[in-house]
Amino acid sequence: MIDVQPITSSVVIVPKAKPPLRKRAWKSFRTFPMIYIGSAIVLILFVFAVFSPWIAPHPYAKQFSDGITANGMPTSPNHKFIWGADALGRDVFSRVIYGSRVSLEVGILASVINLVIGVTLGLISGYFGGIVDTIIMRVTDTVLAFPFLIFNMALVAILSPSITNVFIAIGILGWGVMTRVVRGQVLSLKEFDYVQAERALGASNSRILFKVILPNVIGPVIVLSMLNVGLNILTEAGLSYLGIGIQPPTPSWGNMINEGLQAYQYAPWILWYPGIALLLSVLGFNLLGDGLRDILDPHNVTH
Template sequence: MSVQNASAAIGGASKSQKKSRGALFWKSVRKFPMVYVGGLIVFLLVICAVFAPVLALHNPITQYQNGLHMDGTPVGPSKFFPFGADDVGRDVYSRLIYGSRVSLIVGFVATAISLLIGTTLGLISGYFGGFIDTVIMRITDTILAFPFLLFALALVTILGSSLTNVLIAIGILGWGVMARVVRGQVLSVKEFEYVQAARALGASTPRILFRVILPNILGPIIVLATLAVSQNILVEAGLSFLGVGVQPPTPSWGNMIYAGVQDYQFAPWLMVYPGVALLLAVLGFNLLGDGLRDILDPRNATH
């Protein structure tokens, strides 16, 4: 067989292998219907964030005179305000829609920062071992020793209250678990034959880490990243609720819930609607993460 024919055969086998893996993945998805529920919630959340100017009925920071009664109390759900108005006459529905943008920005961007830091440190720690592993893991232990929300609260207080500082605080404090998981995965695969073969062929260390080892441990990383998004959304809401996160008039589900708590006796919708939105967002990402964990579990691939 010529070199060209051999290359063609290898290429065909590679394509068929990728196709079979894809078919196996979607076959596994059908076994876990919760993935569909979580995926649908996440999809709707993304639609709300991307098309917020289209879906919102009013400007989220505009104060409307007809949003307040004569005594200054907010009006309830109506045709003009489907979810009612807040304590200064702003449309709650429109603020909910725009608040999804803040939640997704924090969820995705902060998770991406943590993913970059944690994956890199985990790869280095697990691959090299020894003194480097000890130093990185002790730093990781220090990060994990502090309650996440309290640590983020302290850091945002120091940096100042803004969306950018919330992203920085959550991102640089949330990599500890990711680093530990990646390190454990690297320790389990770094002695496999394909890694030894890459070393024998003279591949550089970065190539071995990011082109050989990383693609083979993506499953747990994807699952953990999906679950981290929901955690980061909750942390942002907590920081905004405490007054150190996203500041009014920028809509955030956290600061909307805080405003609703102040007026819950005569305007309960101010607290209920953002609370339900936060619940659904966290539930969607958790269901999606749990489903992906089951799908990517090798033990389920054999059934």
């Protein structure tokens, strides 16, 4: 009888080596370039806003005698005023840097108010439906029916212009889109099996809303919040440009643009630099929001 020995073999699985960090970073950038560009712009804006007292070479309200030439014109860019001076002899660069603090404060705080009101109403409207949904949606339609900037102008005029009243007005009038987006998400999510299972197990409505449904709408909420920050910064600039937003001498890119338009023919730099800062800030938050949307989209997941 032939003794047959079983043949055993061991297969060693060698893990695939990860590509170098430089290649992985480049691949990620090629896949989602918007989030990197937007994040860089937003990061620079945050640095300017937080460290403006150390970055700005001069106090934003200080008027310099050499900021005005002998013939009464603002001083053009030079070694002391790298972006020139305005019509009152104040350093434009310092005022633009301090203006970033105002823009971020209004943009972020107003966006937080948008977020709280919009998410809360959207969750309640989509989950409970019926008469509650009808009432909330009719109120939302009413808010969205008014031109956003004109509605803010009226409310700020009633409250009196100040930085606090500006972000409150923008915040309590800008939640309509957020409410609609969250409501649409909830209408589809509440029919899923895991939500029905929680309900069958006797979970309370508050638990289902905030522990089960809310985590699944975070993606669209984050994206829309980033886009709202850019819109709120632009709205604040518009209100300040019209003279009913941030009041001088506090620097706002909006009131600086207004001052620059009056002196554009002989001192165009007063208009250029706050205008460019406003453009880049809004662009940065929009690109960041677009990039987050791409990353959070399950169809864009790459291996």
